[in-house]
Amino acid sequence: MSTRTDDRERDSLLQGTLDLLILRTLLFGEHHGQGIARAIQSNSGDALLVDHGSLYPALQRLEAKGWLRADWGVSENNRRARFYTLTKSGRAQLRAEAGRWNRLVAAVGLVLGPVLTQE
């Protein structure tokens, strides 16, 4: 059974990275919420499982910041869905965030060194 504590932990773990992943997923075109979640899951080789409960607040937040735009539309299989598009400032944000992420990964890698990087 999913308890409250688990939910909170996953949320805080993904807080920064989820935003980045959403922006990246929307780089090459619009998507609805479920599509974004699925795309992240498959693009990460099923390693990253997006908690749908956290996804919508994140979308909400990004929209509020003006990085995403949302419009109701119709999907390929004729279902109504809310489609999200990256805005211009969203693109800029993605560039900045991605750069920061890469620097962070490189830095953490340097600290860990070769010994601990094996699986």
Added chain:
Amino acid sequence: MRWWKRRSARDFAEEIESHLEFEREQQVAEGRSRDEARFGARRAFGNLTAARERFFDSRRGAGLDSAWRNLRYAARGLLRRRGFAATAIVTLAFGIGVNSALITVLYSLLLRPLPVRGATHVVSVTRAINGRYSLKVFGRESMLSYPDYQRLQRESQTLAQLAVYRGESMTLLSGDRAIGVRAQLASCNYFATLQVAMRYGRPFAPDECAAAGDGGVVVLSFGAWQRQFGSDSTIVGRTVVVNRLPFTVVGVAEPGFAGIDMDRTELWIPVTMFPRLHPEQAGDLDADVSWLSAVGRLVEHASIASARVELSALARREDANWPGRETSISVARATLFPAQEDRKAAAPIAMSVLALGLLVLVMACANVMNLLLARAAARRREIGIRLSLGASRPRLVMQLLTESVLLAALGGLLGMALAYWIPPLLLLAAPVQEVNIRLAPDGWVMLTTAGVALGAALLFGLVPALQSTDLSLTAAMRNDSTSTRHVSPASRMRSIAVGVQVAASALLLVTAALFLRATRQAFAVDPGYATRGTVSLLFNLEQLGYDGSRSGRFMDALRRALAATPGVKSVAVTQFAALRGRGNTVVNTNPAVQDSTSERETLFNHVSTSYFETAGIAIVRGRGFSEREESQRDPTPVVVSEAFARTAWGAGEPIGRELADGTRRMTVVGIARDVQSVSLGIDDGPYLYSPAHPSELLGRLLIVRSDLPATSVRALAEREALRLDPGVLVTSRSIEEGMAAAIAPVRIAGLFATGLGGVALLLAVVGVYGVVSFGVSQRSREIGIRIALGATPRSVQRLVLREGGRVIGIGLLGGLLAAAGAAQVIRSLLFGLNPLDATAFSGAALALGIASALAVSIPAARAARVDPVTTLREE
């Protein structure tokens, strides 16, 4: 998101619904059945309610909205459980109210700005003198001298005004009647500095203080004008007689102003009149004597710190006139007690009083915490359901805390009412009734009370809120409330809280018992002098302009007249009477050897003949003074106390020994019994009595020993005194009154401790009862099983009593140990009572023991009546 583009909840719900549909389709495409896919989609989404809640919380104003919702929810909850709410609110009202009452009293005494216009700019100015400089003090060491004042007032740029004042008793002649009044000598800018307006006439003019001896004018307080002059509106310009000197009334101050210290001032006279009022001290006006209180008004933009710097610099320049002196000046917001010495002495008292108040508050909080913990246990199911329906834990904690804050706020409101009622009651018990002090709480006190209430809410609310939302959901859903496994940390918490309460009330009860025993002890001990039938009388001869020889003639005539009255046994004149003043000196007990090892510090008194008979002090060896010896010098015959003889000469013969104190030689003619004239219950130690003629005792006491009641002695003395001089005022005090006054602070402390102890006892009993009866209801199933398996009601009762008894016992022991420590601190207030007085300790322990035994026995009896069939069927 802009407000006009705010998304509706419906829009959000639609998006979620479309999401779930996509997920279902995808899962079906991956090969699951429709039903599986429906649940799978929901499972993949996680907590729907939480997502919705976060959507709502992300909106503007959501915080305020939810606070309002929490408040309404809490109010509804309290209304539903009125008994619980009333108990908690009344308990908190006591805890908070006691504290705001204490804060009100302390604030009024120590911190409240003076009740004058623009009080934020009014400061008190005190000085500290360092260096090897022998300062003459006539009041407080930190007071100003007149020359210092003049220079500071003239040269300061940071102070718009600086004024000085000094209170003293004066005699006002009203028709042919003499009236004692509280008067103040004040600099002529006193009313300008405090911005006090005149109801009639004008304040002092600057030229009325121009030179020593100037200023035959007086300003009356509104109250004195009403009382002494019948609200005569033509008073301005008339002449009144104060201390036998004529003064012209120039003004009547506005109603409500009675000076700025504890005594209500009735009239003001320019300070430059001092030399004419006190001819024998005339030089003090221009000398460096600490005798004047100072109050100043800052210029608009000056700070207290800048005034301190400037005034200190000015005072150091003034030091040039007084070789060896190093002065620094302190400037502080003006309050009722400006003297540094008073404030330093008050700080520890204020702290310990506040500590006692906090103790009661903590006890009240512990009780409410217990109520909440018990309530939380009863609400486990409700909270479990709300958690599993998706309410987040922080939200539930916020909700429970809102309930605590609401309780504290209501308790605080009720407590504020106590803060209005209690301080005037305390004042009623005080020895002096006519004081110039406002005891009502104001904004500052209310703010502090709000802070105290909020602190209390967190104190008693946080633990239950956190504990009750930390549940294993499955257990809560099974309504497993009878299992003891899950409540054990809570029940330990409750036991500790009750133990602390018992300890705190034991501490307070023992303290109260010690004080009350001490006040009775004070009347029971033999102080070494007669405690009945002795009256001391004081006359206002100095205020009538008497000098030594005139006063000598007056007192001599009076003592002869009184001694000849039937019923009067003996009469004497003395510098100090028992419990009415004392003096210290150093004498050489072996004048043949001039070294410091033979110097002894001793109390002293100057007395006329028949002092020992009149006061009832036994002469154990030798003799007292004859009338002829009152004026005999070189050597002066003296009487010393037993303790004096013992410390000076050991077992050696004391009679006939020589003494010296620099100026005179003395011979011991008698040994007087040791007495307790300074502090009841504590022997004075070395005491030296020298003979004196009444002419050497200006402004001193006449004591009368008689079979008559004190009021008759006073009336008799007044009649005889008025025959000698119609302007004389008599104040009288019997030894019994003196003892009552000496005991008053301890009696007030005792009443205070009894009040707090009573509240504490009540809180502890309620706490014990609450915890034990809650424990019984929690364990009713276990008890039912025990009874079903053959336990007798008596053994069940014993089980409950034993567990309650352990908490009470540990708390009681801790409290008694703490009280033993506290008793050492208050030792000097106990009139010689043993600080570990068995009666006080056992009495307090007994009272607490009986009360808490009663509190435990009720739930114990209930436990014994548990019906195993009913409790087991409940499952």
